[in-house]
Amino acid sequence: MHHREWEVVPVVGRAHDCDVLVVGGGIVGLSTAYAITRAAPGTRVAVLEKEAGPARHQTGRNSGVIHSGIYYRPGSLKARYAVRGAAEMVKFCAEYGIAHAVTGKLIVATDREELPRLHALVQRGRENGIPVRELGPAQITEYEPEVRGLAAIHVGTTGVCDFGAVARRLAEASGAEIRYGAQVVQVDRRPELGVAVRTGDGSVVRGRVLVNCAGLYCDEIARLTGDEPGVRIVPFRGEYYELARPGLVRGLVYPVPDPAFPFLGVHLTRGIDGGVHIGPNAVPALAREGYGWGVVRPREVAATLTWPGAWALAHRHWRYGLGELRRSVSRAAFTDAVRRLLPAVEEADLVPAAPGVRAQAVLRDGTLVDDFLIRESARAVHVLNAPSPAATASLPIGREVARRALAVLGAL
Incomplete structure (x- = not known):
């Protein structure tokens, strides 16, 4: 893919097809379109989405959890937007009749070494203004009779919803022109003229400003625009199972996360459909849309392997990564991880479910970008890191973008 390979020829009488051209029809891109038309009525917005419908990747392939914001550093965009976004998401779902529930969740320590980290989460939750209740072993079983732990915290504002339905409603309510099946292959940005985007079918769409909400491909879209994002998206596949005996779990149960890694560990989530999902683990994907080990895209693998940050990341976290890989190839190993929280679970209880891929931005030195990352350039705004809790926080993120x-x- 190359940028600036054709001349922009303005349409007679109308140099631009829209004022703001959004690339990406996931929940962040659609929330951005929704926020623009709310804040500035009359602004012409177009959304280009390469799939046949919205929310086909990160938005539609996550655990459906409305996160409270307890994990995130006080003052960070993640903390502020998740806390605000959780309340707004519940209100949005209620207003538009989208299935949702505020269930609360348990974060459970199963090892003494985890107790200081659990206590730190209590403090962080309070700093972020989140209601947190500390529990002993007997109180854990009041919430979850089959769950065992040394201590836990109950977070009351966590919930679940159908984020795919939220995205579809945002698309309808935005009033934007949404073009599906429109994969961006070239971008020509001219400061004096605007931004012209060529899609896979040869169409050219012209806008005054480009907004890049391309998720798994956001760094590539930035480079097509002529900007160096300074990060590379390294895709991590999250693999899920469904619990064949959903009655073992009433609500949402999480382990105490490892603060050195941005993943929350294998957890149990009762969704709005009543089913219980278990996962995800986190393994390197061999394609940006690599939803299984059999999906390999050599160009995308090469892009990861040529980024110095990927090697630094592997060197720093190889022990953690080996454990994740083991759980990926061994259902027995995955079951063992679940048994730490839910001793009654058997290997036969785990039924494979649809996986997801997380778009994780990695810096050149191997640092995982911890917060949401939004950058501006001439006639462009790039959303370069918006993994979980981006769906929860999508309404305030959309307003900021x-x-x-x-x-x-x-x-201009």
Whole structure:
């Protein structure tokens, strides 16, 4: 893929097809379109999505959890937007009749070494303004009779919803022109003219400002635009099982996360459909949309392997990674991880479910970008890191991206 390979020929009488051109029809891109049309009625917004419908990747392939914001550093975008976004998401779902429930969740320590980290989460939750209740072993069983642990915390504001339905509603309510099956293959940005995007079918769409919400491909879209993002998306596949005996779990049960890694560990989630999902683990994917070991895209693998940060990341976390790989190839090993929380579970209880892929931005030195990352350039706004809890926080994220896009637009 190359940028600036054709001349922009303005349409007679109308140089631009839209004011803001959003690339990506996941929940962040659609929330951005929704926020722009709410904040500045009359602004023409177009959304380009390469799939045949919205929310086909990260949005539609996560555990459906409305996160409370307890994990995130106080003052960070993740903390502020998750806390605010959780309340707004519940209100949005209620207003539009989207299936949801505020269930609360348990975070359970099963080892003495985890107790200080659990206590730190209590403090972090309080700093972030989140209601947290500390529990002993007997109180754990009041919430979850089959779960065992040394101590736990109950977080009351956590919930579940159908984020795919949220994305579809945002698409309808935004009033934006949404083009599905429109894969971006070239971008020509001219400061004096605007941004022209060529899609896979040869169509050209012209906008005054481009907003990049391309998720798994956001770094590539940034480079097509002519910007160096300074990060590379390294895809991690999360593999899930469904619990054949869903009655073992009433709600949401999480382990105490390892603060050195941005994944929450194998957890149990009763969804809005009543089924219980278990997972995800986190293994390197061999394609950005690598939903199984059999999906390999050599160009994308090469892009990861040529990024110095990927090697630094592997060197730093190889022990953790080996454990994740073992659980990926061995259902017995995955079952053992679940038994730490739920001793009654058997290997036969785990039924394979649809996996997801997390778009994780990695810096050149191997640092995993911990917060949401949004950058601006001439006639462009790039969302370069928006993994979990981005679905929870999508309404405030969308407003922030919209604010920046409208500021760029207003400055032209």
